[in-house]
Each structure stands twice: as C-alpha cells, then as structure tokens.
Amino acid sequence: MTFPLNLKNKLLLKNMNKEERHIFSVMVENRFGVLARVVSLFSGRGFNIDSLNVAETHDKSVSQITLVTHGDAQIIEQIYQHLNRLIDVIEVTDLSAGTHVEREIVLIKVSTDDAQKRTEILQTAEVFRGRVIDMKPASLVLEITGDEGKLEAAINIFNTYGILELARTGKIAMSRGVTN
Amino acid sequence: MELSGAQTLVDCLKREGVEYIFGVNGGAAMPIFDALYDETEVKLIPMRHEQGASHAADGYARATGKVGVALATSGPGATNLVTGIATAYMDSIPMVAITGQVYTDFIGSDAFQECDVIGVTRPICKHSYLIKNSDEVADVVAEAFHIASTGKQGPVIIDIAKDAQKNETLFQYPETVDIRSYKPQVDGDPAQIAKAAALIKEAKRPMLYAGGGVVLADASEELRELTLKTQIPITVTLMGLGAFPETHPLAMEMPGMHGSCCANYAFTDSDLVVAIGARFDDRVTGNLSKFAPNAKKIHIDIDASCIGKNVQVDVPIVGDAKNVLTELNKLVDTADIDPWRDQIQEWKQKYPFEYEQKGNKVMPQYVIEQIYQHYSDAIVVADVGQHQMWAAQYFKFTEPRKWLNSGGLGTMGFSLPAAIGAQLGCPEDTVVNINGDGSYIMCIQELVPAITMKLPLKIFIINNMYLGMVRQWQELFSNKRYAAVDYHDNPDFALLAQAFGATGLRVEHPEDVEPALLKAKGINDGPVVIDFIVAEEENVFPMVPAGQGLGDVIRGLS
Numbered sequence: 001m002t003f004p005l006n007l008k009n010k011l012l013l014k015n016m017n018k019e020e021r022h023i024f025s026v027m028v029e030n031r032f033g034v035l036a037r038v039v040s041l042f043s044g045r046g047f048n049i050d051s052l053n054v055a056e057t058h059d060k061s062v063s064q065i066t067l068v069t070h071g072d073a074q075i076i077e078q079i080y081q082h083l084n085r086l087i088d089v090i091e092v093t094d095l096s097a098g099t100h101v102e103r104e105i106v107l108i109k110v111s112t113d114d115a116q117k118r119t120e121i122l123q124t125a126e127v128f129r130g131r132v133i134d135m136k137p138a139s140l141v142l143e144i145t146g147d148e149g150k151l152e153a154a155i156n157i158f159n160t161y162g163i164l165e166l167a168r169t170g171k172i173a174m175s176r177g178v179t180n
Numbered sequence: 181m182e183l184s185g186a187q188t189l190v191d192c193l194k195r196e197g198v199e200y201i202f203g204v205n206g207g208a209a210m211p212i213f214d215a216l217y218d219e220t221e222v223k224l225i226p227m228r229h230e231q232g233a234s235h236a237a238d239g240y241a242r243a244t245g246k247v248g249v250a251l252a253t254s255g256p257g258a259t260n261l262v263t264g265i266a267t268a269y270m271d272s273i274p275m276v277a278i279t280g281q282v283y284t285d286f287i288g289s290d291a292f293q294e295c296d297v298i299g300v301t302r303p304i305c306k307h308s309y310l311i312k313n314s315d316e317v318a319d320v321v322a323e324a325f326h327i328a329s330t331g332k333q334g335p336v337i338i339d340i341a342k343d344a345q346k347n348e349t350l351f352q353y354p355e356t357v358d359i360r361s362y363k364p365q366v367d368g369d370p371a372q373i374a375k376a377a378a379l380i381k382e383a384k385r386p387m388l389y390a391g392g393g394v395v396l397a398d399a400s401e402e403l404r405e406l407t408l409k410t411q412i413p414i415t416v417t418l419m420g421l422g423a424f425p426e427t428h429p430l431a432m433e434m435p436g437m438h439g440s441c442c443a444n445y446a447f448t449d450s451d452l453v454v455a456i457g458a459r460f461d462d463r464v465t466g467n468l469s470k471f472a473p474n475a476k477k478i479h480i481d482i483d484a485s486c487i488g489k490n491v492q493v494d495v496p497i498v499g500d501a502k503n504v505l506t507e508l509n510k511l512v513d514t515a516d517i518d519p520w521r522d523q524i525q526e527w528k529q530k531y532p533f534e535y536e537q538k539g540n541k542v543m544p545q546y547v548i549e550q551i552y553q554h555y556s557d558a559i560v561v562a563d564v565g566q567h568q569m570w571a572a573q574y575f576k577f578t579e580p581r582k583w584l585n586s587g588g589l590g591t592m593g594f595s596l597p598a599a600i601g602a603q604l605g606c607p608e609d610t611v612v613n614i615n616g617d618g619s620y621i622m623c624i625q626e627l628v629p630a631i632t633m634k635l636p637l638k639i640f641i642i643n644n645m646y647l648g649m650v651r652q653w654q655e656l657f658s659n660k661r662y663a664a665v666d667y668h669d670n671p672d673f674a675l676l677a678q679a680f681g682a683t684g685l686r687v688e689h690p691e692d693v694e695p696a697l698l699k700a701k702g703i704n705d706g707p708v709v710i711d712f713i714v715a716e717e718e719n720v721f722p723m724v725p726a727g728q729g730l731g732d733v734i735r736g737l738s
C-alpha cells in the first residue's frame with residue numbers, strides 16, 4: 001500500500017473531469033464476505049460497476065476480482081484508495097494505467113429455424129472465431145472470446161438473427177510482461 | 181488447556197489489557213457474560229441500553245487512547261450498538277464491539293433474535309468477523325485489537341455464534357499479529373516531507389490546520405513544536421481541540437460553520453494551508469469552490485483515501501501525524517511572515533466569540549464561561565447541538581483528550597454514556613458532561629449505572645426547551661416554522677435526577693449559575709445534574725450558512 005501518489009500524479013496529467021473506463025485487478029483473501037465488502041464500497045458511494053468477475057487463483061488462499069468501472073480521475077482515485085483500505089484486500093492494480101490484455105467469453109443462443117439461416121450464422125460465427133458448443137434443430141449456442149469491442153460487434157450482428165439467450169463472464173485481464 | 185470459547189474470549193481481552201467492558205446481557209451472549217461473572221481483571225459494566233454501551237466504550241477510548249470494548253447480544257442488542265459503532269467509525273475511535281450470534285445451525289433461518297450484524301455494520305466499521313468455531317476466537321480477537329488500534333483507527337466487530345462461545349478449544353494466544361493484506365503506512369515519504377518544508381519556507385500567508393488525527397496519533401507535542409518553531413498561526417478543528425492550547429497568541433481557534441471569523445478569514449486569504457490529521461470536512465470548508473482559493477495545500481493523513489477526497493492537494497503525505505511531524509520539524513524554521521501575523525492578530529482582536537446579555541436570562545454562553553472558570557482542567561464531554569458549539573467556542577482547551585464529542589456523525593445522546601467511559605478510564609480527572617435538553621433525554625437511562633457506580637459526573641444541561649440547533653436553522657432559513665423542535669414538554673430534569681437517585685439542581689437566574697457550579701464541585705459521591713434554564717431562542721454565531729464560503733461568515737444578527 002505504498003502506492004498512493006503514483007496513480008494520482010499520472011491521473012493529474014490527464015483531463016481531471018473526463019470520464020474514463022478503468023479495469024482493476026483486486027487480489028483478496030479467499031474467505032466469505034470479501035466480495036460483499038468490495039461491492040458495498042461501490043454501492044455506498046454511488047460508484048458504478050460495469051463488469052465483475054471473481055475466481056480463485058492458483059493460490060487457493062487468494063481470489064482475484066476483476067472489476068471494470070468508470071469515472072473521472074478523482075472518482076477512480078477514490079475507488080483505488082477505498083479498495084486498498086479494505087482489510088481483506090491484498091493488492092489493487094489499475095491495469096488501465098499500463099498496457100494489458102483483457103478477455104471475456106460470451107455464450108449466445110440463436111434461433112436457427114431454417115437451414116439457410118443456420119449456414120449464415122455458422123459463417124458469421126467463423127468471422128468471430130466462435131465455436132458451436134451446442135446444436136439443436138431450432139437453435140445453437142456459440143462461444144465467442146474477445147475484448148469488449150469484438151464482443152459488442154458480435155452481439156450486434158447476432159441480434160439481427162434473433163438472440164434467444166446470452167451470458168457473459170465479465171472481463172478478466174492481466175498486465176503485459178513482468179512488473180514489480 | 182481446553183477452555184470454552186467464551187472463557188477464551190475473556191482471557192484474550194485480559195491479554196489485550198482490557199479494563200472495562202460495557203454491555204447489556206441477552207440470550208445469545210449469555211456464555212460471555214457468564215465468563216465475566218467471576219472476573220476481576222476485566223470489569224463488566226452493565227449499561228441500560230446497548231447504545232449506551234457502545235458510547236461508553238467510545239468515551240473510554242477517546243479519553244484514554246486505549247481500545248474501548250462493548251458487548252451485546254444478537255439481533256436487537258447488536259442493532260442497538262449500531263449508532264455507537266457508526267459514531268466511533270466517523271471519528272476514527274479504536275473500539276471492539278462483540279455481539280452474540282444465534283447458533284451456527286440457525287444462522288440464516290430467521291431465528292429468534294437473529295440479525296445479519298456483519299451485513300448491517302459493513303459500511304460503518306473498519307473490519308468485522310463472524311466466529312462460527314471456538315478455535316478461531318484467539319486469533320480473531322488478536323487481529324481485531326490490532327486492526328482497531330493501528331493505522332487509521334476504528335471500530336471492529338466480532339460476531340460470535342453461541343455454540344462457538346460454548347464449545348471448548350485449546351487456548352493459545354498469538355504473540356504477534358501479521359496480516360499480509362494490512363500494512364498501514366505510518367512513515368511519511370521523506371521527499372514529500374522535504375517538499376512540504378520548502379512550501380512552508382516560501383509561503384507569505386501560511387496557516388496550520390490541525391484535526392482529530394493529531395489527538396489520535398498522540399502528536400500534540402510535535403504539533404506544538406511545529407507551531408512554536410515556525411510561529412505560523414494555527415486553527416484546530418472541533419475534533420482536535422486541545423491539540424494546541426487555545427490560549428496561545430498563535431491560536432486562531434476553531435474554523436468552519438461556527439468557527440472563529442479569524443480562522444475563516446485566514447483560510448480565505450491564506451497562500452498555504454498545512455492540514456495535519458484533518459479531513460477538509462464540509463463543516464470546516466463551507467462551499468468548496470470558495471475554500472482557501474489562493475492557497476496551496478499540504479495534507480498529512482494516515483488515510484490515503486482522505487487525501488484529495490474533498491479538495492485538490494499539492495503535497496500529499498500519507499503517514500502517522502507523529503512520525504511525519506517529527507521529520508518535518510527537523511526541516512523548518514521561523515517563518516518570516518510578520519505582516520500576516522499582524523493581520524491575524526487584528527482579526528482575532530476585532531472578532532472574538534461574543535454574545536449579548538438578554539434581559540435577566542441565563543445566557544448559555546455565560547454558563548459555558550462559568551464552567552470554564554471553575555472546571556478548566558476537566559475532561560469535557562459534550563453532546564451534539566448548540567451547547568456543543570458554545571462549549572467549543574467558550575471553553576478554552578489546552579490539552580488533548582480533554583474534549584470529547586461526536587464530531588463526524590453528530591450523534592445526540594452520545595455524551596452521558598461517553599462521560600461514564602471517560603470517568604472510568606480517567607478516575608483522577610473531573611469529568612464534566614455538557615448536554616442539551618434534547619440530547620440528554622436520548623440516553624438518560626445511563627444515569628442509572630453512573631449512580632450505581634457512584635461516578636462523580638458533573639452533568640450540566642443547557643436547557644433552552646428546544647432542539648436548539650434545528651430551531652436556529654428554522655428561524656434563519658424556514659421562516660420560524662418550528663416543526664418538531666418544541667421541547668417545553670420535557671420533564672423537570674432536576675426532579676427527574678432526584679427520582680433516579682442523583683443530586684438534581686435547577687438554575688433559572690444568572691446569579692445562581694456560579695454558586696450551583698461550586699456546589700456541584702463538592703458533591704463527589706455520585707453524579708450531580710444541574711438543569712440550566714437558559715435564553716430560549718439564542719443562536720450560535722458566527723455562522724457560515726450551508727452552501728456559502730467561509731468569507732461569507734455571518735458574525736451575528738443585528
């Protein structure tokens with residue numbers, strides 16, 4: 001927790017009032033109630049969560065929360081500081097402050113009432129490198145992985161065929177290379 | 181040795197040096213109370229309401245600097261603690277609140293007196309634990325005390341299921357606590373401290389602005405050294421009063437909504453504000469866009485999330501006030517700012533706190549002045565409202581931990597139970613409770629334990645028959661529409677005190693104020709309650725109306 005001022009200075013250089021999307025990686029103790037503490041920090045202050053993903057890491061005692069939020073520099077700074085202040089939070093990284101990769105999986109169930117439509121859907125899925133993971137006479141389920149832009153594009157296209165159901169994992173992300 | 185979870189808990193409290201535990205018994209906490217029954221080292225203080233228990237633990241912590249401990253049963257016992265927990269949280273008071281919980285198997289079943297205490301208290305505590313297994317007790321207690329008393333201090337909740345209290349466990353108290361996710365930053369960054377010293381050197385109109393954090397960090401000595409060495413004028417907030425002596429020529433007294441004109445004008449004209457353990461609270465800053473518009477800001481705070489929250493800061497320093505000031509003091513010298521000091525002195529002399537005597541009424545400010553005359557060394561525990569502001573204005577505090585009040589949450593009812601905690605923690609001190617007629621009756625039941633324990637509390641009620649601060653706002657901003665503030669139907673507090681078993685006096689004339697205060701001095705076998713019937717519609721001035729800048733302070737109605 002020796003960090004506070006780096007982010008601040010970095011943020012001050014940017015436009016203070018401009019709303020920006022930030023993606024936080026939050027390493028927490030893997031015990032009950034921790035997620036509630038993180039989430040209530042946001043709800044109590046009226047900050048938004050755009051996407052949230054929680055899972056155990058390779059170390060069973062640690063869970064990783066990947067959280068996408070947006071706000072102006074002051075709000076992002078507050079979010080960072082308040083996350084750090086929670087006792088069960090081991091480390092907070094604002095991945096948006098450096099280069100990073102992010103991915104999300106979406107499962108899309110589309111209706112395939114005739115053979116021609118099914119062919120078209122399968123061709124479209126290929127463009128997005130989607131995989132068919134279930135197929136029934138009147139529907140199929142596609143799995144597509146990508147960043148936010150790619151998934152939005154895919155969802156828009158498949159919407160024209162009629163999406164029956166859709167499920168997303170929320171973003172997961174990681175910084176590039178090795179950092180201290 | 182195998183002990184029950186409850187006995188383990190009590191043994192842990194002993195290891196932490198706990199002297200008193202304030203509580204109200206109930207079903208889900210009975211094993212803990214039972215374990216305390218034969219205990220002599222940790223003394224159980226039965227209060228009359230759980231809110232009183234949490235305020236008493238809080239008052240004990242504020243007066244002594246040690247962790248206060250409150251204990252209640254599940255459900256309503258726990259929810260009654262909540263106001264006291266929130267009060268402690270807002271003022272960063274170290275406290276451990278222990279609540280019984282229903283049997284583990286019943287948790288989540290809407291059992292009798294079940295409440296999700298961890299859920300209810302999540303936003304108002306520093307941390308919380310639910311103990312479902314007696315093996316966890318020792319580690320949790322050690323962690324809870326460590327967390328409550330280090331870094332930015334605050335309340336920690338331990339909710340312990342009844343079976344975890346009853347089941348036996350091997351007692352092993354951890355010698356040290358190491359929490360990998362909790363390492364408070366206590367030392368300031370030397371480069372930042374050097375930057376601060378450079379700004380202080382350059383400034384032509386600098387001021388120090390110290391808050392409750394200085395008291396909590398026991399950094400009053402270091403603050404005095406900084407002030408005296410630099411000879412920079414200082415304002416100390418409501419929460420910090422006593423950190424620097426108000427009687428000193430450099431003291432500008434309290435800033436903000438009901439603060440001194442001098443401090444407020446100084447903020448408005450200053451070119452450098454050095455904030456130490458103060459959080460730029462809205463009651464201090466007034467309208468943020470008009471707050472210290474020409475000043476650079478240095479902010480020293482143990483809590484990084486406090487810095488930059490309300491105002492933009494030029495030099496942030498995260499660290500413990502005592503450590504940071506010790507380092508900063510090595511780098512500063514007398515400031516060459518004579519014209520600014522002259523200006524401050526001019527404001528101070530021109531705009532002191534003052535009031536007009538109205539007819540033959542007892543003026544509330546006069547009562548405070550008299551209390552100060554006769555009890556200047558006392559620990560003063562104030563409640564919330566007009567009397568609190570008058571006490572802050574007219575009582576000149578010179579030492580830390582002598583002024584206790586609920587500044588952040590503004591909890592009415594706080595002071596009587598807090599005074600009990602303060603008196604137990606500081607038995608050699610005289611404890612004066614300055615209360616209001618509205619706030620006194622909110623926790624009046626705690627007069628009972630004060631009488632039982634023969635605590636020589638001096639309870640002085642500034643009784644204007646109104647919820648005075650709200651009435652003042654209604655007078656000034658709501659066309660005197662006195663909705664729900666008329667307290668003329670309150671009982672006679674002197675007679676009521678006598679019914680409880682305390683000494684009760686009533687004062688209605690100015691000439692009786694001093695004799696009554698002197699009489700109270702001589703009564704030391706229990707509490708004495710003096711009901712001062714004061715001018716009903718007296719207002720607190722100066723006043724910065726909500727939404728206005730500090731420079732727009734109203735000095736009085738004329």
